[in-house]
Amino acid sequence: MRSNNKRNEILAAALQVVQESGANHLTIDAVANRAGASKGGVLYHFKSKRDLLRGMLDNLIENNARRIEARKSGDSSLAALLHEENQLTDAEHLASLALVAACAEDPELLTPAREHIGEVLAQISAESSDYDQALILFLANEGLRFLNLFALNPMSSAEVKEVRRRLRQKAMEI
Amino acid sequence: MRSNNKRNEILAAALQVVQESGANHLTIDAVANRAGASKGGVLYHFKSKRDLLRGMLDNLIENNARRIEARKSGDSSLAALLHEENQLTDAEHLASLALVAACAEDPELLTPAREHIGEVLAQISAESSDYDQALILFLANEGLRFLNLFALNPMSSAEVKEVRRRLRQKAMEI
DNA sequence: TTTACTGTACCATCCGGACGGTATAGTCAA
DNA sequence: TTGACTATACCGTCCGGATGGTACAGTAAA
Numbered sequence: 580m581r582s583n584n585k586r587n588e589i590l591a592a593a594l595q596v597v598q599e600s601g602a603n604h605l606t607i608d609a610v611a612n613r614a615g616a617s618k619g620g621v622l623y624h625f626k627s628k629r630d631l632l633r634g635m636l637d638n639l640i641e642n643n644a645r646r647i648e649a650r651k652s653g654d655s656s657l658a659a660l661l662h663e664e665n666q667l668t669d670a671e672h673l674a675s676l677a678l679v680a681a682c683a684e685d686p687e688l689l690t691p692a693r694e695h696i697g698e699v700l701a702q703i704s705a706e707s708s709d710y711d712q713a714l715i716l717f718l719a720n721e722g723l724r725f726l727n728l729f730a731l732n733p734m735s736s737a738e739v740k741e742v743r744r745r746l747r748q749k750a751m752e753i
Numbered sequence: 754m755r756s757n758n759k760r761n762e763i764l765a766a767a768l769q770v771v772q773e774s775g776a777n778h779l780t781i782d783a784v785a786n787r788a789g790a791s792k793g794g795v796l797y798h799f800k801s802k803r804d805l806l807r808g809m810l811d812n813l814i815e816n817n818a819r820r821i822e823a824r825k826s827g828d829s830s831l832a833a834l835l836h837e838e839n840q841l842t843d844a845e846h847l848a849s850l851a852l853v854a855a856c857a858e859d860p861e862l863l864t865p866a867r868e869h870i871g872e873v874l875a876q877i878s879a880e881s882s883d884y885d886q887a888l889i890l891f892l893a894n895e896g897l898r899f900l901n902l903f904a905l906n907p908m909s910s911a912e913v914k915e916v917r918r919r920l921r922q923k924a925m926e927i
Numbered sequence: 928t929t930t931a932c933t934g935t936a937c938c939a940t941c942c943g944g945a946c947g948g949t950a951t952a953g954t955c956a957a
Numbered sequence: 958t959t960g961a962c963t964a965t966a967c968c969g970t971c972c973g974g975a976t977g978g979t980a981c982a983g984t985a986a987a
């Protein structure tokens with residue numbers, strides 16, 4: 580193994596392409612160029628474009644699950660989730676673009692993501708005494724995430740931080 | 754004018770294509786077939802694919818704005834927005850897929866949508882005494898919308914209705 | 928020697944868009 | 958009222974370029 584992280588570089592490059600050009604312009608060629616790899620190289624790691632999309636999504640879900648798990652010591656799942664959301668780097672936020680790319684290509688690819696969200700929601704439900712309020716906070720966080728994802732959010736980054744702080748605070752109060 | 758609503762049929766067909774096949778497969782041909790039109794016919798109404806996307810988005814924004822305006826008698830903008838969200842037909846919910854399609858093609862197309870959201874938020878901010886809470890409710894509604902949009906929502910439609918009821922109730926309390 | 932690539936060449940298909948043509952509806956002067 | 962003209966609303970075809978995918982030969986580190 581000369582460099583085990585070429586695969587990750589390809590994944591990161593794919594997200595950058597989506598961010599800059601839109602999911603329609605996520606082509607194997609574009610990803611290869613971005614990653615400093617050849618088309619053959621990309622196809623070596625991912626058998627097809629679909630496979631690349633799956634890889635992007637797997638990555639997103641796995642990191643998400645790991646983050647929640649890692650934080651879940653004293654806090655509730657929801658609090659952990661909200662807290663971690665605040666700590667993410669831009670690159671990690673960018674990872675959510677995998678959703679858009681996958682949805683653009685084929686909505687069926689989202690099935691694992693749907694299942695993941697179902698599990699997260701089940702956990703939150705199991706832990707919380709006020710499920711309705713917890714759900715609202717969860718949804719607000721998702722709304723914020725999606726709005727940012729589509730670059731639809733007119734708030735400044737300071738405002739975003741403040742909103743996230745508020746969400747965390749309310750999550751603690753439940 | 755032989756039939757002035759062909760344009761609308763094309764717009765509706767485009768959304769169906771996106772829903773079924775993903776935004777990547779939104780092609781002028783596919784839309785034409787769906788709408789029972791020819792490719793030339795589609796290009797008559799929309800000069801280019803970009804123009805079609807713009808049309809889809811304009812439609813979405815316009816309807817959204819009109820609905821809020823129409824309802825804004827006694828209620829706050831937020832309450833009006835949440836209430837209307839509950840009344841929407843599936844077809845109208847589907848309309849939000851225009852966002853995905855536009856983002857997939859070219860993120861820049863979303864600029865008018867971003868401005869629209871900015872205005873909505875400004876209105877909510879101007880009206881509300883508890884802006885933070887209003888914002889959270891707004892975001893939760895958006896989160897719900899996006900989750901449904903991507904078919905990522907594991908909730909049943911009854912649960913969704915209940916959540917929306919809760920959001921409206923809380924909006925009244927502010 | 929195997930693993931992990933690069934690079935090139937190539938094919939089939941899809942797609943956006945241009946173009947030419949057609950049919951209907953409305954306008955308006957004689 | 959009729960004929961000439963124009964605008965609107967399409968249809969069908971064709972083309973060039975982009976794209977996904979394959980095949981294969983070479984290379985270099987582990």
